[in-house]
Every structure is written in C-alpha cells, then in structure tokens.
Amino acid sequence: MMTHTFEIKDNFYLDGKPFQIISGGIHYFRVVPEYWKDRLEKLKAMGCNTVETYIPWNMHEPNKGEFHFDGMLDIAKFVKTAQELGLWVIIRPSPYICAEWEFGGLPAWLLAEDGMKLRGCYKPFLDHIRSYYKELFKVLAPLQVNYGGPVIMMQVENEYGYYGDDTEYLETMKQIMIDFGTVVPLVTSDGPMHESLSCGHLEGALPTGNFGSRTEERFEILKQYTNGGPLMCTEFWVGWFDHWGNGGHMRGNLEESTKDLDKMLELGHVNIYMFEGGTNFGFMNGSNYYDELTPDVTSYDYDGVLTESGDITEKYRRYQEVIRKYAPIPEVTYSTKIEKKAYGTLQYDARVGLFESLDDLSAPVKCKFPTSMERLGQNYGYILYHTKLEKEQNLEKIRLYEANDRANLFVDQKPLVTLYDRQLLFEAKAGEDFAKEDGKPVTFKKGAPLDILVENMGRVNFGPRMEHQRKGIDGHVQINGHTHLNWEEYCLPLDNIEKLDYTKGYTEGLPAFYHFTLDVDQKGDTFLDFEGWGKGCIFLNGFNLGRFWEIGPQKRLYIPAPLLKEGRNEIVVFETDGKQPGTITLKDEPDIG
Structure with missing residues (x-):
C-alpha cells in the first residue's frame, strides 16, 4: 500500500508538493451507509479533493465501555470508500463536536456522575476520554496517510475558544491523540475573532477559522495566529440549521456565499459545511439555549450543497463553477441508483395507549425523590413519573424543579397541562386545560394518579449550559407548596x-x-x-x-x-x-x- 506524507509549513504539502484543500463536510452518522458512495461521488464531481467528518463519541460509546464501529458507525468503511474514489480525508475526533448533535457528541452517561466537569482538566472527564480514544484510535490510526490511508489531518477539540481558556486541557488533548497514534498534522478551529482564537489556539496545531462570510476580513485576523502558515476556513457555513418553531427553513445567501468561496480559494483553503447535512435520526438532534430552549428539528438539511436526501442543488452548480477556476473537474459516473416514491x-x-403499555416497555423503579434519566441509566427518549395523590385535597399549583425539557401532566389519566423549557410551573386558573372555568383548584378523588411524562428534547450542544443537561426531573415536584415524595419511575428510551x-x-x-x-x-x-x-x-x-x-x-x-x-x-x-x-x-x- 502506497504511503504518503502531509505537512504544514507556509502551505499544505502532500508528498512535498503544494496542495490546496478543497473539502466538503459529510457526517457518515447522518447518512445511511448504502448512500455514502453516492454522496462522496457527488463531492468529487463538484471538484472537491477532500471530505471532512466529525466523530460522535455518544454513538461510538453509547454506554460506558460499550463500543460500536459497525453499520452506520463504520468510520473505517466510510474513510476507505473515500479513498477508493481518490479523496483525502480530514477527521475531527474531538470528544466534543457541537454539530447541532445531541450534547455536542458527548455521551449522556457522563452526567450520571456528580460533579462532572466538561472540556477542561478534570481527571474523571479526561480518564473517560482516554479509555474511548484507546479504542477509537485502533480504528483511526491505520487510516492516516503515513500508513497508506487517506487521512491527512485531524483536529484537536472543537471551537474551544467559544467555550473556555484552559490551554493545559488543549495540550492534554493533543498529547492523548499523539499517545494513541496520531502522526498527521493537527489543527484547531475557532470563530475568526481575537477572543476565540486567543483562547482556542494551541502550539503545534494550525489555527483555522469557522465562518460563513467576510472572507478577507476573517483571514486577516486568522493570519495573526498562523505564524506564516496556510489560511483555512474549516467550516464555511453555506446555510444554517432549523429549530422547532423557527417559522421556516433557514437558507443561506447563495450570491454572497459563492463570492466568499471564490475568495477563500484565491487566498487559501476551504471545507464546505455542510456539503450534505443529512438527518438527525433517532433522538440525536441537539439544542441551543440562549434566551430560551430551541431544539433542532430532525432534518439537518442545513441548506447544504446537497439536500438532506442527496439531491444536487443550484448551489452545487454555482460552487462547481467557482472550483473549476482552481482545480480540474473530474468526470464521475454515479454508481447508486436512487429513486423517490410516493406510497x-x-x-x-x-x-x-402508553399507560396501558408501561409494564411492557419498562420496569418501574421506586424512588423517594424524582430521579433524572442519567442516574437511572437512561440516555435518550422519555421518562414517566407516577405517583398517587393521597394527602392533597386539591391541586392549585405544581412546580417541577431541575426538570428538562417538556412535561405532559395527567391527573387521574386526564390531561392537565404541558410545561416546557424552564417554566415548569402550573397554576390552576380560568382557561387552563382541566382547570375549572371559575379558576378554582383542580379536584380529584383521594388516591388519584398523577403522571408526569417528560421528554428529553435533545441536550444543549453549545455553551455553559452543557453541564446542566440532566433530563427528566433531577430535583423536586412541589404540589401546592409541599414537596411530594414517593414515585414510580418508568424509563422509556423506546428502543423496545x-x-x-x-x-x-x-x-x-x-x-x-x-x-x-x-x-x-x-x-x-x-x-x-x-x-x-x-x-x-x-x-x-x-x-x-x-x-x-x-x-x-x-x-x-x-x-x-x-x-x-x-x-x-x-x-x-x-x-x-x-x-x-x-x-x-x-x-x-x-x-x-
């Protein structure tokens, strides 16, 4: 097998010759494996010579010590498919990927541990990363160009300058990667601002930028951190993601992004984010939280160069014409026949009904206090808290403390109210479902059941709220002013x-x-x-x-x-x-x- 060298000096050099990276992002874990080759062929046919992908820790190690690298998670097969098509590969194996992915790719089971601190020099967190990387790099290390594979670069962490300033942590992450076999050059990627780059850059790794506009201005700032090295936009944002209730599909400005792509290739190197976005199958969508909770939709179309279902767009054609100025456009025959059907x-x-099915889907756990999903060994889906109203005379107010994210409440198996985000408070008043029209408290027979169905809408994938993402109820349920104890808790990951x-x-x-x-x-x-x-x-x-x-x-x-x-x-x-x-x-x- 032919080996290669890849170096970062004043430019990128492949086998000693200058090499311009023209890359597109495809997340293998958002595309069914049967379509990997189709998407990669379309990437090559647009003129790209490289494909970039993240690696989601939470998928590859869904439970502590349980590793998966097959089927939709067969990263080696994805990389080798790219190599068969003559494409190079950039891998971003950071334990944190953001990517609008559930918990930014971190496994939910981290939150079962009291005091867990993320993305810093906190020993338990780093120990978990080491045990994961030990297995991951058994797969990744042989795929590097030095050993005959197509992987030319890897990334240390991800947009760390947006999160923290612990350079010791970045140094530790870099060393862990080297210890487990990384030999290709390393990069970091951050927002193209001094604040982000100063916190996120790392000695021995090329700083790159993530942005979607104002290329010349962004590159001028980036240039101050690259020490004469090449300029690269590692995430050229060509669209944006959708969250539930945002009013319409987000779309990029094609005219402006086409000009920006041209300028990037004139001045440096690019990875298009996303070439194809794909799909947040399962419960894998992430969320953002600024002023309110905004969970992302199932589609990760992103207004990408290809649609979610792999269709070629006008953006594809326009970008191809730009790339043609800087690189040859190869002839590619698409090998996968894809048709659309209306059934x-x-x-x-x-x-x-769910209530009729509880004992088939879950075994109840009896707890004095409500317990979060993670503490019960559950990662995703729903959880139902069941109790009986033995001592309450009526229901005037219910407040859920430390609860995430959406709660459907039922009294005597009748819908009471749906609570959302951090405003998990119900007060009986006129006009509320199940409350009397005169605003009097909700009444019920002694011993009536109270059920609270809580949905994990997708853990926040960006910012300081990440350490506060236990789902379900991790605090108390207060009824009329007193804490209500004694619960039966049904975990409902819906995997059965x-x-x-x-x-x-x-x-x-x-x-x-x-x-x-x-x-x-x-x-x-x-x-x-x-x-x-x-x-x-x-x-x-x-x-x-x-x-x-x-x-x-x-x-x-x-x-x-x-x-x-x-x-x-x-x-x-x-x-x-x-x-x-x-x-x-x-x-x-x-x-x-």
Missing part, C-alpha cells in the same frame, strides 16, 4: 417497541402508539407527512426515524430507501399530545418549511 396514504391498523401489545386498550386524547403496515414492491426514498399529528417520534421497522412536531418548520420525515424492505414494513407512530388524524401519507418530495 400513498395509510390508515393505522392497531393502536395502544417490539414488546407493544396492541390488544391492551386505548384512551382517546392520551399518549399512544399507532401501528401502520406498508407493503412495498419497489424500494425508493420517501417522505412521511405527519400533518394533523401533534408531537412525538416515528419508527420504521424498529428504526427511529426521528421526532415530529406540528409547529414545524419540518413537515415530513425523510425515509431513505435502504431502511425499507421489499414486502411488508411496519411503521409505529408514538404521539404524546392526543392529536392524531388516524392516517399518514408517504410522498415523493420533502417539505421542510
């Missing part, structure tokens, strides 16, 4: 929905599971329209397609053809708010607002 409207053929028994009953207006059957003669990409449904998540043949929410902007969930089977397929919709029209429709085009 029509389906009516559910079975349904069962095959255990559902659809004969167990159903109550209109309560959380429930709806079963659909889809018969497929010919597989094709399709888009599941959830119009009329409230909020929840959808499963295809046991695979979690992601969340839906009537507030949009996303109105359909993308289903790649490889997730379908020829013949009978099962679709299960879990809906939490009691809103369901009884049907879903599979269409041949997306609708992301």
